[in-house]
Amino acid sequence: MKLLKMIFRNVFRHKLRTVLTILGIAVAVMAFGLLRTVVGAWGSGVAASSADRLVTRDAVTIINPLPLSYYNQIKQVSGVREVTYMNWFGGTYIDQSHFFARYAVDPGTFFSVYPEYLVGSKTLAAFRNQPNDCIVGSALAQRYNFKVGDVITIDGDIYPGTWEFQVAGIYKPKFKSTDAMAMFLNWNYLNEKVKQDFPGRADGVGWYVEQIDAGANSGDIGRRIDALFANSPAETKTESERQFQQGFLASAGAIISAMNYVSFVIVGIIMLVLANTMIMSARERTREYAVLKAIGFSGRHLIEMILGESLLVSLLGGALGIFLTYPVVESFASFASFLGADLFVQSATLLTAFAAVVFVGIAAALFPIQRTMNTKIADGIRFAG
Numbered sequence: 001m002k003l004l005k006m007i008f009r010n011v012f013r014h015k016l017r018t019v020l021t022i023l024g025i026a027v028a029v030m031a032f033g034l035l036r037t038v039v040g041a042w043g044s045g046v047a048a049s050s051a052d053r054l055v056t057r058d059a060v061t062i063i064n065p066l067p068l069s070y071y072n073q074i075k076q077v078s079g080v081r082e083v084t085y086m087n088w089f090g091g092t093y094i095d096q097s098h099f100f101a102r103y104a105v106d107p108g109t110f111f112s113v114y115p116e117y118l119v120g121s122k123t124l125a126a127f128r129n130q131p132n133d134c135i136v137g138s139a140l141a142q143r144y145n146f147k148v149g150d151v152i153t154i155d156g157d158i159y160p161g162t163w164e165f166q167v168a169g170i171y172k173p174k175f176k177s178t179d180a181m182a183m184f185l186n187w188n189y190l191n192e193k194v195k196q197d198f199p200g201r202a203d204g205v206g207w208y209v210e211q212i213d214a215g216a217n218s219g220d221i222g223r224r225i226d227a228l229f230a231n232s233p234a235e236t237k238t239e240s241e242r243q244f245q246q247g248f249l250a251s252a253g254a255i256i257s258a259m260n261y262v263s264f265v266i267v268g269i270i271m272l273v274l275a276n277t278m279i280m281s282a283r284e285r286t287r288e289y290a291v292l293k294a295i296g297f298s299g300r301h302l303i304e305m306i307l308g309e310s311l312l313v314s315l316l317g318g319a320l321g322i323f324l325t326y327p328v329v330e331s332f333a334s335f336a337s338f339l340g341a342d343l344f345v346q347s348a349t350l351l352t353a354f355a356a357v358v359f360v361g362i363a364a365a366l367f368p369i370q371r372t373m374n375t376k377i378a379d380g381i382r383f384a385g
Helices: 004-010 016-041 070-075 121-129 138-144 186-198 219-230 241-250 253-284 286-294 299-333 349-372 377-382
Strands: 053-058 080-088 101-105 131-139 151-156 160-173 182-186 209-210 238-241
Touching: 004 299, 016 299, 016 349, 053 219, 053 241, 053 253, 070 209, 070 219, 080 121, 080 186, 101 186, 121 131, 121 160, 121 182, 131 138, 138 160, 151 299, 160 182, 160 186, 182 186, 209 219, 238 241, 253 286, 253 299, 253 349, 286 299, 286 377, 299 349
Parallel strands: 101 182, 131 160
Antiparallel strands: 053 209, 053 238, 080 101, 080 209, 131 182, 151 160
16 A cells, blocks of 8 residues: 555656656557547448448449449349449539548349348338439438438539439448448439430449348359450459458558558557656666665565556556547547548557557566666665766
């Protein structure tokens, strides 16, 4: 008990230095938590991908559309239970800073293939019957205060012009990793407008998504689909949904790798900040530690004092940093809709941050402990630094 009192007194002997060290650790832990959360959200599409879905796209690039006529042929492939198709719509809502995913989807099949988007039967009926209706995610609706009946105006880029879509309903995500920041519009409405304004681009599909039978060989089904269109003007590449999502992430691979690297560099920064404080404290107390040795304190007591002080400062800074991570992530999420999935701090991030803080607290105490243990009593008492 007395040892604990001494640790607390030593920690706050230099209040300003201790407070600044705690704040430095807190900021670093907060930055670590934010980066790990962003990296986790960036890869959430891969984590949420389904094992029973395949994606068929143009063999050269996803930018090239596929003919709508492929639909019936793909549906006849053995092992394929359902097929849907979609296009990336793009466009701008308000301005470039208000980005969110917009897809033109087949209203008759899309929500059957993607059951993780929970939509009511009335909403689905309205979406199918009203050409310019759209369905938005719950997180998107909350962010922009969209309500059923509201009109969303999009300035088209891939499909030029001013487009107005009426909100037919709001879907809810079935899982936490399900994207709740997307907008789905009626592909038939898009195609009819394209036929009028850009006839050469009509009946083009961005990609097909196949829901396959449970336990079916996805690789074999994919090869059979691609064989249907071999040597055609629009050859296909069929891959698992996970591979498809990873292909999107590959273009941002350098950014993700850099963020991963920086997040762990921050751990090193925390250690340097705390180690500097502990080294200064140990140097100032060289004579004090020598006196404690002389009056009977064992090496174990001194180790516990130094290690306890280091861990206490580290844990206080870590706790404050973790506490600050939540409002910072929430604030960042308000303009980071480009990540798709709603940002949330994962338990794995908290555990990693806690483990890092404990590791840093122990590591930062090693040099002061070694120095104190190796200093002779007489040399310590004579020390005048």
